[in-house]
Amino acid sequence: GESVGLHLPTLSVQEGDNSIINCAYSNSASDYFIWYKQESGKGPQFIIDIRSNMDKRQGQRVTVLLNKTVKHLSLQIAATQPGDSAVYFCAEIGVDSSYKLIFGSGTRLLVRP
Amino acid sequence: KAGVTQTPRYLIKTRGQQVTLSCSPISGHRSVSWYQQTPGQGLQFLFEYFSETQRNKGNFPGRFSGRQFSNSRSEMNVSTLELGDSALYLCASSLSGDTQYFGPGTRLTVL
Numbered sequence: 706g707e708s709v710g711l712h713l714p715t716l717s718v719q720e721g722d723n724s725i726i727n728c729a730y731s732n733s734a735s736d737y738f739i740w741y742k743q744e745s746g747k748g749p750q751f752i753i754d755i756r757s758n759m760d761k762r763q764g765q766r767v768t769v770l771l772n773k774t775v776k777h778l779s780l781q782i783a784a785t786q787p788g789d790s791a792v793y794f795c796a797e798i799g800v801d802s803s804y805k806l807i808f809g810s811g812t813r814l815l816v817r818p
Numbered sequence: 819k820a821g822v823t824q825t826p827r828y829l830i831k832t833r834g835q836q837v838t839l840s841c842s843p844i845s846g847h848r849s850v851s852w853y854q855q856t857p858g859q860g861l862q863f864l865f866e867y868f869s870e871t872q873r874n875k876g877n878f879p880g881r882f883s884g885r886q887f888s889n890s891r892s893e894m895n896v897s898t899l900e901l902g903d904s905a906l907y908l909c910a911s912s913l914s915g916d917t918q919y920f921g922p923g924t925r926l927t928v929l
Contacts, residue, residue, distance in 0.1 A: 737916055748822075748908050748920035749861075794861065803874045804849065804915030808861035 717815040724782040726812045728795035733776055737798040739806070740769060740780045744791045752780070752793075782814075790816045820845065822911050822921035830927045836897040839924045843890050843911030849873075850892040851918055852884060855906040864907075867892055868915060896926075904928045 718724045730738070736757040741749035753764045755771050755778075762769050768781040778795050792813050796806040823842045831837050843850050851874075852864040863876040867886035884894040890911075896903055904927050910918035 739917065741920070746922075748922045751917070751919055754917060796861075798916055804851065804866050804868075804912070804918075805863045805874050805876065806851070806853070806861075806910075806918060807863070810860050 714810070715813045715815065717817060718785050719817050720785060720787060722785055724780075724785045724789070724814060726780045726782075726793050726814065728778040728780075728809050730776050730778060730795070730797050730809075732797065732807075733773070735797045735799070738769070738771065738778055739796045739798075740767075740778075741794045741796060742789075742791045743794065743811070749794060785814075785816050787816050787818065790814055822909055822919055824907075824909050824921040824924050826924060827922065828925045828927075830929060831899050832929050833899055833901060835899050836895065837899060837926060838893055838895045839907055839909075839926075841892045841894075841909030841911075841921060843892070843909075844919060847911040847913055847919075848890055849912040849915040849918075850886055850890060851910045851912070851915075852892070852894050853908045853910065854878070855908055855923070856904075861908070864894065866915065873915070899928045901928050 739754045740752040742752050743749045753769050755762045755769045760771050766783045770779045792811045794811045795809045799805045825840045849868045851866040853861050855861045866874040870886045881897045886892045906923045908923045910920045912918045
């Protein structure tokens with residue numbers, strides 16, 4: 706069945722370093738992907754999205770890369786800051802246009818001062 | 819523009835009771851989706867409403883239901899509560915259904 710998963714459950718980085726959070730998805734026909742950040746006690750916050758006709762998209766300090774060949778998605782955060790500490794989820798929109806987000810299990814990013 | 823709001827933020831109920839949660843989407847958004855978040859199952863889709871019609875439904879029992887009003891506000895109801903229904907219930911709004919913005923959630927505890 707459809708699934709979206711993450712390779713690393715916890716990532717610890719030094720403040721100022723770049724972070725890379727990875728995600729694997731199983732449905733090759735999915736055409737829209739979103740990264741969310743969730744801080745403790747809050748709902749998921751939209752970070753960046755990408756459609757399947759692109760392989761890279763940049764935002765402010767964040768970049769999402771999509772490799773459809775290996776069904777892999779990554780989120781790169783430049784110059785990681787303490788405020789980036791959170792759980793990050795990738796999500797996939799169902800290919801039947803059901804607008805049902807399928808979420809991965811999440812990666813916890815810890816930023817060391 | 820105000821974000822998605824959910825009420826109440828916290829709720830404690832006992833087994834067998836029923837509960838109604840409310841969600842107000844971002845102004846102009848017509849799609850409202852509901853998700854359940856638990857440590858064990860992660861984020862799971864419940865259902866999605868668009869223009870007062872349920873457009874999609876996840877794999878939850880019939881005890882979970884919802885509706886959407888003409889102003890796009892949405893409610894979800896859970897009847898005959900079970901201990902396993904304890905979770906964070908998240909509402910997300912969208913213009914058309916794809917890019918979804920989440921509210922802070924309602925933390926439901928079933929005793």
